[in-house]
Each structure stands twice: as structure tokens, then as C-alpha cells.
Amino acid sequence: MTTFFKFLMYLTFVTMLHKTTAQKIAFAIHGGAGTILRQNISEQQEKEIKEDLYKALKAGYEILEKGGTALDAIEIAIRILEDSPLFNAGKGSVIAANGKIEMDASIMDGKTLRAGSVAGVRTIKNPITAARAVMEKSKHVMLTGKGAEEFAEMHGIEITDPSYFFINKRIEQLKEAKESEWRGDNNILYNDHKYGTVGAVALDKYGNLAAGTSTGGMTNKKFGRVGDSPIIGAGTYADNRSCAVSCTGHGEYFIRYTVARTVAALVEYKRWSLKKALHYVLFEELLPNGGRGGIIAVDKNGNISTQFNTEGMYRAWIDHKGNYEIKIYE
């Protein structure tokens, strides 16, 4: 009887423990990192940016609270950021050298390691939703250009006229970038503009992680250049064994250092904390070699870390204790 009682106690304990760990939810988003200086952003602009970050954070978190999946949470949050003209993704994307807006996005499911990505798409209203369709409705991971658009249309994803994405600010930025290029000052692309990307990472109550990233790329980009956002392992990675990661920054560096995958590898193979892994990659690997940007990540226990080696990063999160923050600077 005593043994039976002990066993019951044990079962209750295990169930409780399982419930506590499995029910933790956590959510984080970003809207890009870079040279974000207080003097360049008006109070009104800051207010608007924070409002849209809040809207995206809230929408994603509510899904998690109601028992929705990490994938649903990140998709809805990224759609809101894509629809906002304030971020470089979806509406408000930066313009390539050819005068077109060419967007990239990717998504990854930490439970199954399935992933989907689209690159160089011009007509898909919400590239993150197309990336998810690639993951769930194709045998492929990465589709590009017109082929990706054709696939999205076949699957009933909203297609829009390319003019929808254009906003005046980006037209000005392209002009400015082209002028500085003619002057021979190539650094403007890297130093004077923020690295625009949006992204989200989530842990749902089933213990599943997911990550997603979406971007309009780089102002004045040429030659069909693809950055890190649609590259699994570079801009996006998620694995239930370690963490979910979304990056924003000078894409070329994030590809070469496979940043998202490296963070996950350090957490899984070296058993580093998320905080230590992000700090190492940003400040020991990227910065000494000239790579600038930011990372948001959530681990399987609901710990969140958001770090950057630039002046600022638009970011917001709610951790597994329910604490939330919306921040731009350090």
C-alpha cells in the first residue's frame, strides 16, 4: 500500500512537472537591427513602430495562450509586420537596383525540422504565408522567383500588384543609394541604413518551437542577390532539441557564419545558454569580421534572448513568466 501510494505520488509529480514544462509559452519578434539612432527617429515614429510591434506581439502571443501552435503564432505576427509599411518586409520593402521589390521569407518547424522558403518574389502579399505553404504543401524547401509565385497562386495565396508594396520613403532611399554609388561611396548600403528584416520565434504549450523571417532585402541590390532571410540555417532555424532563431543583419555574414544554425548547435552540442550562444556569435564570430546585426531566439525551456551588435534593434517579447518588453535601443 505504501509503495502504491508512493507510486501515485510519483505519477502526480511527473504529470505536474510535465504540465508545468509543457505549458510554458514564450514569444519574441523583431523588426530589424542597424544604425537606429535616437536623433534620427521622431517621438511619433518611435510610437508608431512600437505600436505595430505591440500589435504583432499580441496577436502571436494570444494564439499561443489559446493553445495555438508556434507556427500559427509566428505566421500571424510576421504577416502584421509585413503589412505594416514601417518595416522592410511585405509592404514597405526596400527597392532593388532594377526598380523592383523582391522579397524573401522562410519558416521552420522545430518539431519536424520541416522548413519552407521563398526568394525573389514580387507579387505575393505575405511571403511568410507562401514560405509556410512551401513547407506544408510541397516536397520542396526553397522556391524562387516566378516559380515560387506560380506555386503560391496555385495554393490560393493572396497575390497582389507589385505597386502595393511601394512606399515613398523607399523610393527616396533607392535614389540616395544610387547617388552614393555614383559617388563611389559604397558603404552607405551597409553603414547608413538599418538591416531591415522582420522575424518571430515561438514556443507553444506543446513544447514545439518555430521560427520565421521575412524581408525586402537590401536597397539597390543587384544580380538577383539573395540574403540570409530565406536560407535555412542562416536567417532562420528551429529545432525542438535546442531553440528557435530568427536573424536580421548584413545577410552575407549571416550566411557565411550560418548564424541561426550555429546558435542552435552551440545550445545543443555545447549546452550553452541561449544568452551565451547569441553573445558569442554576435561578438566573437561576427563583429571582429565586420558582420553586424541582431538575433532573437527562444529555447525549449521558454528562455528568450534578443541581442545585437548594432546601435539598436526593433524587438518585443513575452517570456515564459509573462514578462513583456518592447524595445529599440540597448
Place this chain on the structure above:
Amino acid sequence: MTTFFKFLMYLTFVTMLHKTTAQKIAFAIHGGAGTILRQNISEQQEKEIKEDLYKALKAGYEILEKGGTALDAIEIAIRILEDSPLFNAGKGSVIAANGKIEMDASIMDGKTLRAGSVAGVRTIKNPITAARAVMEKSKHVMLTGKGAEEFAEMHGIEITDPSYFFINKRIEQLKEAKESEWRGDNNILYNDHKYGTVGAVALDKYGNLAAGTSTGGMTNKKFGRVGDSPIIGAGTYADNRSCAVSCTGHGEYFIRYTVARTVAALVEYKRWSLKKALHYVLFEELLPNGGRGGIIAVDKNGNISTQFNTEGMYRAWIDHKGNYEIKIYE
């Protein structure tokens, strides 16, 4: 005097040690993995395949022997395999659903972690050379489609009429794939054809590693599908701190499992041997989830491992002791 003598001895020892370790060279190539069954390959075919593998192996290794760089060795070897109609890369590439040949390639320098890649190119005679130009002559890592072709042309890289790449066997294979698709038998793409890719990994006498991969992709591919070959961290990775890796296989799995980067991470972070790392990724990560293919890798000490979870892989190598092998089956 004794101390001085000891110091001299020490210096000599260190110099000798450095020389011995730094002068090790090693080289490995592959020409794809998959359902390669003895009954499907005639003696004549086997002989021709082995001859071309030998040509590529020899050309790359001679460069290393003469004090050339790992990058030069892998570029020349991959060019030879691209020029051979026997492998799915360059001439002899498989054909996409739209009747076009769309090729991908990537290269990475383990010393600097610089990388270059082209995806979906139709007119570049040697995509590996274009990938190297992207690495060395642009600020970017990945260029796609017509933009990549324009960039290559600007840098004097040989452009050819798309008809150059077509061979009869591939036209037959596309017909066959389309017919099996109409019958609703989608598996033919994955099960009945080898995963065609070529690749090379090298350690030069300066202790630098490099890796490269090139492919025509997948017969009957659609929607601008991109596989693992042009993705840094998936099909290709090199880092002097660990190893150089080139993969061939069902690309979607190699992207999701960031196979090349995972091998390097296991070697660097877990201090696993190359052999253990390749075996783990192929048989513990990929195979149970349905991912099939092969990996070749060389580590910073000149150890080589070539493994696959398919019936065969075209491969050849010369290790740091000068031992060489050209193999198709286990």
C-alpha cells in the same frame, strides 16, 4: 648557454612540427550518390565514370602537391566533372520541368569563411567558377538566375548557349519522369534516380580547407526549386577550425538538417572525428527521417571520410599519406 640551447631545440622542434602538420595535403571528390546498382551500370560505363573521376582527382591533387591552394584544387576538379557529360552538373545536367537546364553551385574558403554561390543559372559553362567569382569579386554570397549570369558575364566568365548542356540521356529521363508523374507515381524522382551532384573538398599545404559543390538539380524540378548545392551550410561548408564538407543527396533534407554545417559543428563543438560526425548525420539524423545521400569531408589534419546511406556514391580521394581510392559501391 644550456637554456639558450634548449630554446633553440624547442624552436627547431616547433618549426619541424609546424612544417609536418602544415604540409599535409588531402583531396576528395564525389560525383553523386543514389541508387547505383551494379546491374544497371555496364563495365564500359563504370570504366568511363572512374576515368573522369580519376582525371578530376589528379588535376586537383597536382595543384595541391605543387603548393597551390585548396580553392584552386577544388575549382579545377569540379570544372572537369562539370565538363564531363557523365555527371549531373554543367554539361550533362538534368532537365527541369520547363525543359530548361538550371544549375546551382557553391564554394567556400575555410580560412576566411568567405563563400560564393549561384543558383538557377542557364548559360554559365562552369557554375563553380561563377560561384568563386561571386565570392572573390562581389560583396555578396548568393546570386540567382539572370542576375547571376549578368554578373558572371561582367567578370569574363565563359558563357555558352544553353544547348551545350543538353545530352540525350537527360531528355529521356525528363520524359520518363513526366510519364511517371502522369501515372501518379511521384517516387521515381527520389527512388529511381541517383542524386546527381559533383563536389570536392581539399586541405592545402598552408593548412587551409575549402569545399565546393555543383549540380543540375533534380529531373523535372518545378517552381524555381533550389536544392542544397548552392546553400552554404547545407551542401557546402568549410572552416579551418574543423573541416571542409561537400554533400550530395535529396537536397530538401540536406537543407533542413544543414548537413554540411552540422558535420562541422560536431567536429568543432563536440570534438568528434570526421568519421563519427558523418556517420551520425547520415544514419542517425537523415536516414530515420527519409533523407538519403552522401557526404565527403576532409578535416584540418588531413583525415578524409566519404560515407553515404544510399547504394553507392561515385567518389575518389587521396589522403594525407598519399593513399588513393576510386570507388562506386561500399
